[in-house]
Amino acid sequence: MKSFWPFGRRKRVIAKPRLAASGPSGGPVLERHNRRMLLILAHPALQRSRVNAALYAAVADMADDVTFHDLYESYADFSIDVEVEQQRLADHDLIILQFPMYWYATPALLKEWLDMVWLHGFAYGRSGTRLHGKTLLCAVTTGGEPEAYTPSGSNRFPIAEFLRPMEATAYLCGLAWAEPFIIHDTFQIDDAGIAIQAARYRKRLAELIAALPVTNSAPATATAA
Amino acid sequence: MSTDTVLMQALVYLLASVIAVPIAKRAGLGSVLGYLIAGAAIGPFALHLVGNQADVMRFAEFGVVILLFLIGLEVRPALLWSMRAAIFGLGAAQLIGIGLCIAAAAMALGLDWRHAAAIGAILAMSSTAIVLQTLDEKGLRRGAVGSAAFGVLLFQDLSVIPLLVLLPMLAVVPVVAVAGADGGLHGWWHALAVLAAVLAIVAGGRYLIGPIFRFIAATRLREIYTATALLLVIGVTALMQLVGMSPALGAFLAGVMLAENEFRRELEADIEPFRGLLLGLFFITVGASLDFGLLMRHPVLILALTLGLMAIKAVAMSGIARAFRMPWGDARTVGVALCQGGEFAFVLVGFVVGAGVLTSELGRMLNAVVAVSMVLTPLVFLLHERFGQGNAEVSTAAVPxxxxxxxxxxxxxxxxxxxxxxxxxxxxxxxxxxxxxxxxxxxxxxxxxxxxxxxxxxxxxxxxxxxxxxxxxxxxxxxxxxxxxxxxxxxxxxxxxxxxxxxxxxxxxxxxxxxxxxxxxxxxxxxxxxxxxxxxxxxxxxxxxxxxxxxxxxxxxxxxxxxxxxxxxxxxxxxxxxxxxxxxxxxxxxxxxxxxxxxSDRDRGWDTSSVAEEMRDAAE
The missing domain is CATH 3.40.50.720 (NAD(P)-binding Rossmann-like Domain)
Structure with missing residues (x-):
């Protein structure tokens, strides 16, 4: 269901944070939950997407373990609620960034989100340890064929090179860098191919969840600011 | 009990309105009916708290004048022009058609054709005050119903002038001097005077009023500004009365001329309270002038005549509106809205009785019928809303x-x-x-x-x-x-x-x-x-x-x-x-x-000061 973003009693979109009464700090408080994976989808035109939409749909029923967060649906006006986003990051152990690659980088809103949310003192710096020990996975789609990402191909460099900024970010902020999930050739891929990739994606996420150490099962909750 | 001083009179009128109107409004009857009931209660024929209504009536009619002035302010000349079909088409059809219907009914009751013609013309008039106030309260004034009714009312106002000239010709007994409104002017001179007055209003509204108000506004004296606005309306009224024209029409014309003036909004706000109070007073006087004595003597006759009149007017008006391609529901609403006799009827009755066209006995009867029909209008409108709308809905649904x-x-x-x-x-x-x-x-x-x-x-x-x-x-x-x-x-x-x-x-x-x-x-x-x-x-x-x-x-x-x-x-x-x-x-x-x-930058996302600080610390 599409949400009309003002206020009022609407049905909550699955990935939207629930704003309860304000917390002790006056800031917003997220609901308590036991999900440990946060899947952030950043696609500026999901209505036209084939592959990303299929990936997103393929894991939609994992809502017991995964918090879904459609970034362009939540912040179409680029007005990001920093406190809510930081709390949401803190509440999960696995961060998935799913996006189509544009000009060898993330879509603009995902970059904006990094700029606004991954702050000094929160994500990095002497006291910025809130993301330490978490895992970051980039799930990236590209239009080019695998051969395009070779020294003789049109993009010249391997895909891993283009993800270096994300990898460096993870390193700086103390997150484990999971082997990126890549789908090439999205302009050519047929429905059968998409189905195979969607199943692979689902399997990968399930493996990541299964691999989480049990001892770390109590996620940070609402009280932390 | 006689209360002669102005203060006591004001006390009685205000008290009656303050008690009756809110109760009527709460009960869903509308303010007009509230005023009418208040008037009837304090009138000479019930509690007798107030005396002869003639003087008060003349004063209260000023409320109608102000109403028309305010309406004029909202009607730009271009809008008036675009309403010409409603005014001259629907309006003329209403006056002639309904006049003929009523005259025919009067002849059927055995009246002479001249009496019947005069009565037809007089009773075809509707009450501007009641109709517009009621439509306003129901939120109908700006819709199709409102503009149709307004066009008809405007044409009625216009036609008062020729009627004042034509009606005396129906006199059975020739009367030498026609007393009253035309102030002794006759024929061509009269026509010229009317033309000059209208031209004076048009020209004055165009060229004179702007500078005057600018001058007054510059003095920054609020009450003088209000006084000037009132003076303007009263001046126009006096001028119109001098040449024997409907003051309401003159005020409307003045309003139209000022509709594009930059002082329009202020004028409106200044005069609005007077309108409400004076219109209320007008309704009270109508209620108070209900001659219960006459009513007691011929209750059945008057009630029958009134209901007959309202039925004829409502049905005929609906038919006419329908002929002008209004949807049935709206046509019926227009008919019901316009079904009463108007305040001009009182003026015209007085005039034709003076001119010897009708006997004074017949005149009193007409007045009673008109007053009763005014009192009944809000009730009829309520009934129409309760029961008439069902049919109206069917009619609209028929053209989905x-x-x-x-x-x-x-x-x-x-x-x-x-x-x-x-x-x-x-x-x-x-x-x-x-x-x-x-x-x-x-x-x-x-x-x-x-x-x-x-x-x-x-x-x-x-x-x-x-x-x-x-x-x-x-x-x-x-x-x-x-x-x-x-x-x-x-x-x-x-x-x-x-x-x-x-x-x-x-x-x-x-x-x-x-x-x-x-x-x-x-x-x-x-x-x-x-x-x-x-x-x-x-x-x-x-x-x-x-x-x-x-x-x-x-x-x-x-x-x-x-x-x-x-x-x-x-x-x-x-x-x-x-x-x-x-x-x-x-x-x-x-x-x-x-x-x-x-x-600094308010977004922490681009605030590098803390990073810079930490790096300086690390370097030391």
Whole structure:
């Protein structure tokens, strides 16, 4: 269901944070939950997407373990609620960034989100340890064929090179860098191919969840600011 | 008991209105009936708290003059021109058609044809004051019904002048001197005087009034400004009376001439209170002049005559309106609205009795019939609303093909607000069904090639005809707060699949809309105010991105506040306290943000100061 973003009693979109009464700090408080994976989808035109939409749909029923967060649906006006986003990051152990690659980088809103949310003192710096020990996975789609990402191909460099900024970010902020999930050739891929990739994606996420150490099962909750 | 002093009189009138009108209004009878009842109660034929009404009546008729002046202020000459069909077509048809019907009825009752003709002309008149006040209260004045009724009333006012000339010719016994209104002017001289007066008003309104008001406004004396406005209306009235023309018509003309004047709004605001009070007084005098003695002597006869008159006028008027291609429901409403005798009837009766056309016995009878019909009008209108509307709904539902029945979205109210929302939705390929009650708005948009339908969206049949059963969204953007709430309830009850998006007047209205079941509400001034504030920040020197982000933050905080205060909405004190506290928090937050932004960037995302500090520390 599409949400009309003002206020009022609407049905909550699955990935939207629930704003309860304000917390002790006056800031917003997220609901308590036991999900440990946060899947952030950043696609500026999901209505036209084939592959990303299929990936997103393929894991939609994992809502017991995964918090879904459609970034362009939540912040179409680029007005990001920093406190809510930081709390949401803190509440999960696995961060998935799913996006189509544009000009060898993330879509603009995902970059904006990094700029606004991954702050000094929160994500990095002497006291910025809130993301330490978490895992970051980039799930990236590209239009080019695998051969395009070779020294003789049109993009010249391997895909891993283009993800270096994300990898460096993870390193700086103390997150484990999971082997990126890549789908090439999205302009050519047929429905059968998409189905195979969607199943692979689902399997990968399930493996990541299964691999989480049990001892770390109590996620940070609402009280932390 | 006789109360002769002006103060005592004022006391009685005011007390009667203050008691009767609110009660009548509460009981759903409308203020007009309240005034009439108050008048009847204090009149010489009941409690006898006030005496002869003739003097008061003359004073109270001034209320009608002011009413017409105020209406004139709203009618630009161009609009008047566009209404010419309603005035000269429908108006003439009404006066002639209904005059003939009444005359025929009078002849059937055995009256001489000359008497019958005079009575027809006199009783064809309707009451401007009652009709417009009633339509205003029902919110019908700006619709199709309102403009049709107004056209007819205006033509009646116009025709008073020729009637004053023609009616004496029906005299059975020639009378040497016609006393009264034309002040001894005759024939060509009279016509010339009228023309000169009208020209004086037109020219004065065009060229003289502007400078005078500018001069008065420069003195900054509020009460003198009001006095000047009143002087203007009284002056026009006096002038019109001097040349034997309807003062109401003169005042209307003066109003029209000033409709495009820059002082229009102020004039309106200054004179408005006088209108209400004097019109109330007028209705009271009508109530008080009810001759209960005559009524007691011939109760059946007068009641029968009155009901007969109202029936003839209502039925004939509906027929005429229908002939002018109005939908049945509207035609019937116009007929019912115009079914009473008018205040001009009192004037004309006095005049023709003086001219020897009618006997004074017949004159008194006519006056009684007219007064009773005025008293009955609000009641008849109530009955029409209760029982007549059912038929009206059937008639509208019979022509649903005018709508695109497969609309995705119904926009109720396609005015300043609804247009923006509706155009955006339509521009993205969704089919919209548009409803509005403003005729001029509909006309205007038709010229731009937009199909929009006339109708009150709170009516279930109309919603259904607009495709509410299959539509996905209902956008409520009507001006009337209460109607908007009503519409939410109706839509929620009968079309549960509709997502209801409503324009809210303010915060409180927004809560009320949500309570009734609206899915989404948007306060109408919020985004506009925010946008202007943002531009203001930019003009004050903030970078565009900085101003945009400040506005976004403000929006987010305000919406959060809206949600947080929702549970407190019914607790008046708690609501105010909490909203004050939250407002203080918001102001603090914002001013802190802005304070900071004067020296540095307010977004922490691009604030490198803490990083720089840490790096300096590390280097030491």
């Amino acid at each position: 093909d005018a709508f695109d029945e497969t609309a995705d979205v119904i926009i109720a109210g396609f005015g300043r607000f609804g247009q923006i929302a509706g155009r955006l939705i339509a521009a993205n390929g969704f089919r919209t069904s548009l409803l509005d009650v403003s005729v001029s708005q509909i006309e205007l948009l038709r010229r731009f090639g937009r199909r929009i339908h006339y109708g009150d969206a709170t009516r279930l049949d109309l919603l259904r005809a607009a495709g509410a059963e299959k539509a996905r969204l209902l956008v409520i953007a009507i001006d009337d707060r209460e109607k908007a709430l009503e519409l939410v309830e109706t839509a929620k009850q009968y079309f549960p699949q509709l997502t209801i998006l409503a324009r809210a007047w303010d915060r409180r209205h927004a809560y009320e809309l949500l309570d009734r079941g609206a899915d989404v509400v948007e306060r109408e001034t919020f985004e506009g105010g925010l946008a202007l504030g943002r531009i203001g920040l930019q003009r004050l020197g903030l970078r565009a991105n900085q101003a945009l982000r400040a506005a976004n933050l403000f929006r987010r905080q305000d919406r959060r506040l809206f949600d947080e205060l929702m549970p407190l909405r019914d607790d008046e004190d708690g609501f105010i306290l909490a909203s004050r506290q939250s407002q203080a928090t918001l102001d603090q937050l914002l001013s802190a943000e802005l304070q900071e932004s004067v020296t």
